[in-house]
Amino acid sequence: MTLTDISSPVVLTTALAGVTTLLLLVLGTPIAWWLARTRTRWREPVAALVALPLVLPPTVIGFYLLIALGPNGPGGSIAGLWGARTLAFSFWGLVLGSILYSLPFMVQPIRVAFETVGEEPLEAAATLGAGRWQAFVRVAAPLARSGFFTGIILTFAHTVGEFGVVLMIGGNIPGHTKVLSIAIYDYVEQGEWLAAHFLSLGMVVFAFVVVTATMLLDRRFGRLTG
Amino acid sequence: MRVLRRSVLGLLAAMGLAAPWATAAVASDVNAAVAANFTKVATDIAAAFEAATGNHVNLSFGATGALYIQTSQGGPFDVFLSADDKRTKTAIKDGFGVDGTDFTYAVGKVVLYSPTLDLTDGAAVLKANGFQHIGIADPKTAPYGAAAMAVLDRLGLTGAVSPKIVTGENITQTLQFIDTGNAELGFVALSQVVGKPATQVWLAPQDDYPAIRQNAVLLKHGEDNAAAKAFLDYLKGDAAAASITAAGYTLE
Numbered sequence: 411m412t413l414t415d416i417s418s419p420v421v422l423t424t425a426l427a428g429v430t431t432l433l434l435l436v437l438g439t440p441i442a443w444w445l446a447r448t449r450t451r452w453r454e455p456v457a458a459l460v461a462l463p464l465v466l467p468p469t470v471i472g473f474y475l476l477i478a479l480g481p482n483g484p485g486g487s488i489a490g491l492w493g494a495r496t497l498a499f500s501f502w503g504l505v506l507g508s509i510l511y512s513l514p515f516m517v518q519p520i521r522v523a524f525e526t527v528g529e530e531p532l533e534a535a536a537t538l539g540a541g542r543w544q545a546f547v548r549v550a551a552p553l554a555r556s557g558f559f560t561g562i563i564l565t566f567a568h569t570v571g572e573f574g575v576v577l578m579i580g581g582n583i584p585g586h587t588k589v590l591s592i593a594i595y596d597y598v599e600q601g602e603w604l605a606a607h608f609l610s611l612g613m614v615v616f617a618f619v620v621v622t623a624t625m626l627l628d629r630r631f632g633r634l635t636g
Numbered sequence: 637m638r639v640l641r642r643s644v645l646g647l648l649a650a651m652g653l654a655a656p657w658a659t660a661a662v663a664s665d666v667n668a669a670v671a672a673n674f675t676k677v678a679t680d681i682a683a684a685f686e687a688a689t690g691n692h693v694n695l696s697f698g699a700t701g702a703l704y705i706q707t708s709q710g711g712p713f714d715v716f717l718s719a720d721d722k723r724t725k726t727a728i729k730d731g732f733g734v735d736g737t738d739f740t741y742a743v744g745k746v747v748l749y750s751p752t753l754d755l756t757d758g759a760a761v762l763k764a765n766g767f768q769h770i771g772i773a774d775p776k777t778a779p780y781g782a783a784a785m786a787v788l789d790r791l792g793l794t795g796a797v798s799p800k801i802v803t804g805e806n807i808t809q810t811l812q813f814i815d816t817g818n819a820e821l822g823f824v825a826l827s828q829v830v831g832k833p834a835t836q837v838w839l840a841p842q843d844d845y846p847a848i849r850q851n852a853v854l855l856k857h858g859e860d861n862a863a864a865k866a867f868l869d870y871l872k873g874d875a876a877a878a879s880i881t882a883a884g885y886t887l888e
Contacts, residue, residue, distance in 0.1 A: 476812065476813075476816050476818060477816055479818065480816045480817045480818040481817040481818070482816075482817050486817070494768060495768050495769070495817075495818075495820070496768075496769070496817070496818045496819075498802075498813075498818040499769060499802045499818065499819075577805060577809075578809075578812075581769070581771075581802030581803055581804075581813065581819075582802070582803035582804075582805070583801075583802060595805075596774070596776070596777075598705060599699060599701040599702045599705060599774075599777045600701060600776050600777055601705065
C-alpha cells in the first residue's frame with residue numbers, strides 16, 4: 411500500500427462526485443421545475459422515469475449502460491468523434507452512468523421544494539412586474555434553497571457510494587475508473603485488509619459527516635424559513 | 637417516508653423470521669462455491685449429480701479470491717471449487733478446509749478471444765497492438781488473469797499493452813466486456829468460448845504460463861454433509877470427466 415494507491419481513488423471519486431453533482435444541478439433543476447408545475451397527464455410517467463434508478467438494481471443500469479456506451483450503441487458513435495470505440499472504461503463514461511444513477515437524488519428534493527413554494531410568491535412577483543426568469547431566480551430558487559442543498563449533498567454522497575454501475579462499466583483502471591468503492595472491494599478480495607480498513611473507515615467518517623451536515627442544514631433552514 | 641420506513645422494517649423482520657426455516661429446509665443440500673470460469677460445466681455436472689442422486693446443489697459463482705474471503709468469514713459453503721491450487725491449500729492450512737480432500741478437478745487453458753478480429757495468429761495481433769482495449773481478469777485475484785499477464789510477459793508486451801488493459805472483476809465479466817464490444821479482445825478461459833469459430837480464438841501456448849490447476853476441497857462446513865462428499869466423488873468420476881474435457885479443460 412503506497413500513498414498513491416490510497417490518494418488516487420480518493421481524488422478520482424471526489425472529482426467524479428463533484429462533476430456529477432454540478433452537471434446534475436444544471437440538468438435536474440429544469441426537470442424538477444417542470445415536474446413541480448406542469449399539469450399534463452405525462453407528469454407522473456416522467457416522474458416515475460426519473461425515480462426509476464431508485465428501484466432498479468445497479469447491475470441493470472450497468473448492463474444497459476455497457477451496451478449503450480459500447481460500439482453497438484450511441485456511446486460508440488459519440489466516442490467515434492475522437493477516434494475511440496467506446497465510452498465505457500473512461501471517466502466520462504462513469505460521469506454519464508453516475509448522472510443516470512443519481513438523477514432522482516437531485517430532482518426529488520428540488521421538486522418537493524418547488525412544490526412547497528407554491529404559486530402565490532410567483533404570482534406576487536408577477537404582479538410586481540417580474541418576468542418569468544426573474545421570478546425564478548429572485549423568488550422561487552431562493553425559497554427552494556433547502557431543496558437545492560439537500561439535492562447537492564445527497565447526489566454527491568450517493569455518487570461517492572456508487573459501486574455496482576462502476577464495477578460493470580469501469581474496467582477498474584487506476585486513476586481513471588478505479589473509484590473508492592472498487593478499490594475497497596479489490597483490497598478485501600486480495601486480503602489486504604489494512605488498506606481496506608483505512609479506506610473503509612474513511613468512508614464511515616465521511617458518511618457520518620454528510621448525514622450530520624444534512625440534518626444540521628435541515629434544522630437551520632427549517633428555522634430560517636419556518 | 638414513514639410508510640417506506642415501516643415497510644422496510646417489516647421486510648427485515650420477515651427476513652429475520654424466515655431465515656431459520658430456510659436453513660432447515662436446505663440442510664441436506666450441497667452449497668458449492670464455484671470459480672466463475674467453471675460456471676457452465678458446474679451447472680451441467682450439478683444437474684447430472686442431482687438426477688443421479690436426488691441431492692440438490694446450490695451453486696454460488698464468483699471470483700476465486702472473493703469466494704475464499706467469504707469462506708474464511710463463515711460463508712455457508714460445503715465445497716469449494718477454486719480456479720487455482722493455492723486457495724484450496726490455504727483453506728486447509730487456515731483450518732477452513734478438510735485435510736486430504738484437496739484434488740485437481742480440471743486444468744484450465746487460457747485463450748485470446750475476439751468476436752471481430754481474426755486471431756488465427758493471436759501473438760501477431762497482440763504484437764501489432766492495433767486495438768484500444770484488451771480485457772483481462774484481475775491478475776491479483778483471478779488465476780486466468782495472472783496467466784494472461786504471464787503470456788504477455790513471455791511475448792515481451794507487458795509494457796506496450798498494459799495501458800490498454802481493462803480489468804474484469806472475474807473471468808465472466810471479462811467476457812462480458814468483449815461480448816458487448818467494449819473491448820475488442822481479451823484473455824478468457826477456453827471453456828467460455830468452446831464452439832466459437834476457430835479464427836476468433838487463439839490458444840496461448842501452454843509453456844507460456846504456469847498450468848492453471850483448478851482444485852476442489854471439502855470445507856469444514858460440509859464435513860458432516862454426506863451429499864457434499866458424494867458431490868466431490870462425482871466430480872472425480874468418469875461422467876464428470878467427460879463433461880470437463882468436452883468443455884475445454886484437460887485433466888491431470
